[in-house]
Amino acid sequence: MLPVAACATGSIITQLSLLLQRYRPSENLQNQVFDLYVMKVLIVEDELELSKSIVSYLSTENYLCETAYDFNSAVDKTALYDYDCILLDIGLPDGNGLRVLEFLKRNRKADGVIIISARNSINDRIEGLNLGADDYLSKPFHMSELSARIAALIRRRQFNGSRVVEINELNIDVTGKTVQVNDQKIDLTRREYDLLLYLISNRNRVISRNALAEHLSGENVEIYDKFDFLYSHIKNLKKKLTAAGCTDYIKTIYGMGYKFEA
Ligand code: CA
Numbered sequence: 001m002l003p004v005a006a007c008a009t010g011s012i013i014t015q016l017s018l019l020l021q022r023y024r025p026s027e028n029l030q031n032q033v034f035d036l037y038v039m040k041v042l043i044v045e046d047e048l049e050l051s052k053s054i055v056s057y058l059s060t061e062n063y064l065c066e067t068a069y070d071f072n073s074a075v076d077k078t079a080l081y082d083y084d085c086i087l088l089d090i091g092l093p094d095g096n097g098l099r100v101l102e103f104l105k106r107n108r109k110a111d112g113v114i115i116i117s118a119r120n121s122i123n124d125r126i127e128g129l130n131l132g133a134d135d136y137l138s139k140p141f142h143m144s145e146l147s148a149r150i151a152a153l154i155r156r157r158q159f160n161g162s163r164v165v166e167i168n169e170l171n172i173d174v175t176g177k178t179v180q181v182n183d184q185k186i187d188l189t190r191r192e193y194d195l196l197l198y199l200i201s202n203r204n205r206v207i208s209r210n211a212l213a214e215h216l217s218g219e220n221v222e223i224y225d226k227f228d229f230l231y232s233h234i235k236n237l238k239k240k241l242t243a244a245g246c247t248d249y250i251k252t253i254y255g256m257g258y259k260f261e262a
Contacts, residue, residue, distance in 0.1 A: 038064045039084040039154060039205070044074040044100060045116065046093050050139075054087065057143040058150070061202075061211045071095030075103050083111045084157070085150050088133070090117040090124055098124070101131045112153045116141070144214035148198075151215075155201035165200060167262050170246055172197065181244035191216055192237040199250060199260035208257040234258065 041063045045051040048069070055065040066083075068074040071092045078086065078100065086104075090097040101113055115128045118139040125136050134153050137146060165172040171180040177193055179186045188196065198215055199207065213226040216233060234250065242248050249262045 038062065040064045040066070040081070041150065042066050042068060042074070042077055042081075042083045042086045042111075044068045044086060044092070044097060045089045046070060046091075047089075053143065054146065057147065060208050061147060062205050062207075063150075069093075071097070071100060074100045078104055078109060078111065079107070082109070084154055085112045085114060087146075087150075088113055088115050090115060090128070098127055098131060101128065101133055105132050112157055114146075114149055114153060116146070144211075147211060148215055151198060151201050155197070167200065167203075167249070168247065170241075170249075172200070181241060181246040184244050186240055186244050188237065188240060189233075191233050192240070195233055195237055196241075199258060203260050203262060206253045206257050206259045210257075212258060 039062075041058055043051055043054050043058075043065060045054065045067070046069050051067050051069065055067060058065050066077065066081075068077050071094045074088075074092070074097075086100075088097045088100055097115070097117070101115075104111060104113065113133045114135040114137055115124075115133045116137050116139060117124060128136055134156075135149050137149055165174060169182045171183075172178070173180075174197070179188055179193065179196065195212070195216060198212065209227060209230060212234075213230040216230055217226050238248060238250050241250075247262070249260050251259045251261045253259055
């Protein structure tokens, strides 16, 4: 167990770093974007290159990434800080990642956990889920897939498993996949719906054009120009929503991407 003082210090550091994040303008000064809702992700992964790629990909999506390369530092960090999502490798040099999960549960930590593991055995998967992991992703995976899983996990946690998301005049039934503006049903295509939910699940965060385009096209490589594809879906989605009397919440952040601002 950590001494109380250490926990308190850790919590103060977390608060300070969050405050700094809140009031620190984006690196990209031309946009002067203040990111108010920074999602924190801990990447527990001993493969250095993979860890670096994940950090670099998720950073472009405005996640605040921290890394742990072994079991002990993973336990230390999770003891001191709270994360929105922990990406957890099972095969660590000094221990089994599943034991990190046990540690979290024993200490009633509520961080979301996605297991990322080369071991695609059904036993690891079952044990991980039984121990309370939220999701499981087998290596190798595409970064866009990982990002979509993280967004889905955070969305589930943000929406508290609720089936209906309500933002002012906008009402989305996640189970029925229906969208209403002031009780008027809006007909969206599957891609427009996905786009809307992805933006809302990252509410008030700037999502890069690239991340959105990849989210939208998936592994569909035959799409000629993924940005044209994205622009036309964004345009149609905005048109359908505003035509029904919805505020134009989807903001274009010049040179960066889009943000659902509400
Ligand atoms: Ca490993």
